[in-house]
Amino acid sequence: MDTYALVKNKAVAAKQAAGQMALLSTTIKNQGLLQMAQALRAQSEIILTANARDMEQAVAKGMKSSMLDRLKLTPERIEGMAVGLEQVANLPDPVGVVVDGKRLPNGLNITKVKVPLGVIGIIYEARPNVTADAAGLCLKSGNAVLLKGGSEALHSNAAIAGVLARAAEAAGLPVGAIQFIDTTDRQAVDALIHLNGLVDVVIPRGGAGLIKAVVMHATVPVIETGAGVCHTYVDASADVEMASRIAYNAKVQRPSVCNAMETLLVHQDIADKFLPLMLNRFLAAGVEIRGDERVQAYSQQVVPATEEDWSTEYGDLRLSVKVVASLEEAMEHIARYSTGHSECIVTEDYSQAQKFQLGINAAAVYVNASTRFTDGNEFGFGAEIGISTQKLHARGPMALPELTTTKYLINGSGQVRG
Numbered sequence: 582m583d584t585y586a587l588v589k590n591k592a593v594a595a596k597q598a599a600g601q602m603a604l605l606s607t608t609i610k611n612q613g614l615l616q617m618a619q620a621l622r623a624q625s626e627i628i629l630t631a632n633a634r635d636m637e638q639a640v641a642k643g644m645k646s647s648m649l650d651r652l653k654l655t656p657e658r659i660e661g662m663a664v665g666l667e668q669v670a671n672l673p674d675p676v677g678v679v680v681d682g683k684r685l686p687n688g689l690n691i692t693k694v695k696v697p698l699g700v701i702g703i704i705y706e707a708r709p710n711v712t713a714d715a716a717g718l719c720l721k722s723g724n725a726v727l728l729k730g731g732s733e734a735l736h737s738n739a740a741i742a743g744v745l746a747r748a749a750e751a752a753g754l755p756v757g758a759i760q761f762i763d764t765t766d767r768q769a770v771d772a773l774i775h776l777n778g779l780v781d782v783v784i785p786r787g788g789a790g791l792i793k794a795v796v797m798h799a800t801v802p803v804i805e806t807g808a809g810v811c812h813t814y815v816d817a818s819a820d821v822e823m824a825s826r827i828a829y830n831a832k833v834q835r836p837s838v839c840n841a842m843e844t845l846l847v848h849q850d851i852a853d854k855f856l857p858l859m860l861n862r863f864l865a866a867g868v869e870i871r872g873d874e875r876v877q878a879y880s881q882q883v884v885p886a887t888e889e890d891w892s893t894e895y896g897d898l899r900l901s902v903k904v905v906a907s908l909e910e911a912m913e914h915i916a917r918y919s920t921g922h923s924e925c926i927v928t929e930d931y932s933q934a935q936k937f938q939l940g941i942n943a944a945a946v947y948v949n950a951s952t953r954f955t956d957g958n959e960f961g962f963g964a965e966i967g968i969s970t971q972k973l974h975a976r977g978p979m980a981l982p983e984l985t986t987t988k989y990l991i992n993g994s995g996q997v998r999g
Contacts, residue, residue: 584764588772592727592779594757595700599725601755603697607674610721613752614670618663620748621713621741625659631740632709639707639733647837647897652707652734662713662741665964669717672962675982676723690992695985697723699781702773703966704729704795706787709737714964716745716759722984725758727780729773731787732765739763774799784979786967789894789920804975806967809839809922810894811952814911814937816928817850823949824927825859830951831925833866837896839968840923840955844891844901846911849875852904860902868898875904891918908933912940919943921970923952944970944977 582590621628632654639652681693701724703715712728719726730738742761750756762769774783774795782802785795789808796803813831815824831842847856856879863870864882871886883902890901891914905911908926915924925947926937934948945955955978957965962980969975975983 584766584768585772591760592776595725595760598755598757599699602723611670613749613754614666616752617745617748618666620744621663624744628740631736634736666717675985692990696988700725702727702780702783704785706731707733712738712741722981727760729762805971807839808920810843810920811923812844813842813925814846817848818929819927872902876902923955
C-alpha cells in the first residue's frame with residue numbers, strides 16, 4: 582500500500598469513529614480516559630523499551646541534547662502522561678455547552694451549542710508525550726484524532742498510541758477513534774494536509790520549519806501553533822533581583838520548549854546595574870550569549886549577534902541580548918522579530934506595564950512573570966493541544982473548549998418564511 586492510501590484509510594476510519602464520538606456521554610469518555618491512564622502505567626515497560634530504541638538511533642544520528650531531552654521517556658514522564666489523562670477526565674466536558682440562546686418573535690427557539698470539530702490531525706516532532714496529550718484532549722472533546730509524529734520518535738509514539746487505542750476501545754469508545762500514522766515517509770504529512778472532506782482541521786506542533794510548511798501547503802484548515810521567539814524586556818524601573826529571577830527561569834529552566842525566552846532586552850538606564858551580574862549568571866549555567874556592541878562590552882565571552890539571531894528560536898542554551906534606549910524601542914524590536922507567542926516586561930512602573938500589555942501583539946503578554954507559564958496546565962486548563970499564535974478560532978494555550986466549534990439548534994412549531 583502506498584503512503585497516500587495508508588493515510589487516507591486511517592482518515593476514513595477516523596471519520597467513521599468521529600460520528601460515533603459526537604454522540605458519546607461524558608461518563609463513557611471519562612471512563613475511556615481513566616482506562617487509558619491505567620494502561621500507560623501497566624504497560625510502561627513496553628513504552629520504555631520502544632523509547633530506548635528511538636533514543637539509541639537519535640544519539641547515533643547526533644541529535645542535539647535539547648532534542649534528546651524532548652524525546653526521552655522515563656517512568657516519571659509516563660506517570661505524568663497518565664496523570665494528565667486523569668486530569669482531562671476531571672475537566673468539564675465542553676460538548677453540548679450552551680453558548681447563547683434566544684426566542685424570536687415568530688416563536689422559533691435558537692440555541693447555539695458547542696460541538697466537536699470532527700477529525701483532528703496532529704502533526705508533531707520529537708515529544709512522545711504529545712501522543713497521550715493529544716489523544717486525551719481530542720477524545721474528551723468528542724473528536725477522533727489522526728496522529729503523525731516525527732520519525733525520530735516512531736517506536737515510542739507507536740507504542741503509546743497502541744496502548745491508548747486498545748484501552749479506549751476496551752472502555753467502549755469507537756474503534757478507530759485514535760489513529761497513528763506509522764510510517765517515516767515524508768509524503769505522509771503531505772497526504773494528511775490534503776485530505777479535505779475527511780480531516781476537519783490540522784494542528785502542527787514543532788519547530789518553525791514544520792509549522793510554516795504545513796501552513797503554506799495545507800488545503801485542510803490549519804490552526805497555527807508553537808514557534809516561540811519570546812522576549813523579556815527589563816525596564817528602567819525594574820527590580821534587579823526580580824528581573825534576574827525571571828530572566829534566568831525563562832531561559833534556563835527548560836530551554837527546549839516554545840515558551841522559553843530567546844531574546845533579553847534591557848533598558849540602557851539599568852544595564853550597568855543589571856547586565857554584569859545577569860550575564861555572569863547565564864554564562865555559569867552554560868548559556869551562550871549573543872549580544873550587540875553594548876552587551877559585548879560587559880564580557881569578552883559574548884558573541885556578536887547577527888541579524889539572524891534576533892529572529893531565531895534557539896531551543897537550547899543560547900540567548901540574544903540587546904540594550905535599548907526606551908520602552909518604545911523594545912516594543913519596536915519585539916514587533917519586528919516576535920512570533921506572537923509570549924512576551925514579558927519587568928517593571929515597577931504601572932503606566933509602562935499597561936502600555937506594554939496593550940501594545941504588544943502576542944497570545945500571552947506578561948508583567949513581572951516568566952514566559953514559561955504559557956502552558957495549558959499552568960493556566961489551569963489541564964493538558965494542552967498546543968499554543969496557538971494566530972488570531973482566528975483560538976489563541977494561546979488550546980485545551981478542550983478550543984477543540985470544539987459551534988452549531989445552531991433551531992426548534993419551531995411549523996413556522997415558514999413569508
